[in-house]
Amino acid sequence: MTSPLSGLVVNVAEVLRRVGNVKEIDVSVDSDLLELGDDRVATQDVPIAFHLESTNTGILVCGTVSAAYSDTCRRCLADVRDTVTVAIGELYQREITDPDAYPIEGEQLLLAPLVREHLLLALPDAPLCRTDCPGLCPVCGADKANPAEADCGCAVGASDPRWAALDALRADLDDR
Ligand SMILES: [Zn+2]
Numbered sequence: 001m002t003s004p005l006s007g008l009v010v011n012v013a014e015v016l017r018r019v020g021n022v023k024e025i026d027v028s029v030d031s032d033l034l035e036l037g038d039d040r041v042a043t044q045d046v047p048i049a050f051h052l053e054s055t056n057t058g059i060l061v062c063g064t065v066s067a068a069y070s071d072t073c074r075r076c077l078a079d080v081r082d083t084v085t086v087a088i089g090e091l092y093q094r095e096i097t098d099p100d101a102y103p104i105e106g107e108q109l110l111l112a113p114l115v116r117e118h119l120l121l122a123l124p125d126a127p128l129c130r131t132d133c134p135g136l137c138p139v140c141g142a143d144k145a146n147p148a149e150a151d152c153g154c155a156v157g158a159s160d161p162r163w164a165a166l167d168a169l170r171a172d173l174d175d176r
C-alpha cells in the first residue's frame, strides 16, 4: 500500500536510468495535500492515475485526475454538485529547456503542483445545474425550472426596449 505522500513525491531514479523506462502511479490522495486553496473543492480523496515514461527530453507524465466540486448555477443559483476529470500530459525536466516543463529535483518529481494547476483550471467558470437550465425570470425572479413558478406571467423580452432596439437594428441590417 502506497502512502499518500509518496504518491505526490515520486522517486524517478529508475525511470531516468534509460529512455523508455516507465513507472505507473495509481494512488488516492487527500485533497488537502494538494493545497488547492479553492473552497469549491471540499476535502476528499482524489484518485490519481499517471503513467511516467522517460523520453529524450525528460519524463512524460500522462494520466487523469478527478475531483468532486460544488458551486452555484449561474442562471438559477441552485447548488451544483459535479465531478471534474482532467486528462493531463506534461513534461518534467532536470534542466528546463521547455518553458512549460515542470522541474525534476534531484531524483524526485512533485506531482502536487501539476495536479493542483490542472484541477483548478478545469473547474468551470460558469457552472450550470443542467445544460438547459432556464434560469430565473429577470422580472420577478421566479424559478423557471419549477413548474409551479414557470408561468409567472411576466412579459420578458418583447416589452424590453433594449431588445426592441436590437430587433430594429437587425431588421435594418437585413434590409441592406
Ligand atoms: Zn440552474
Ligand SMILES: [Zn+2]
Pocket: 137, 138, 139, 140, 141, 142, 152, 153, 154
Ligand atoms: Zn416573472
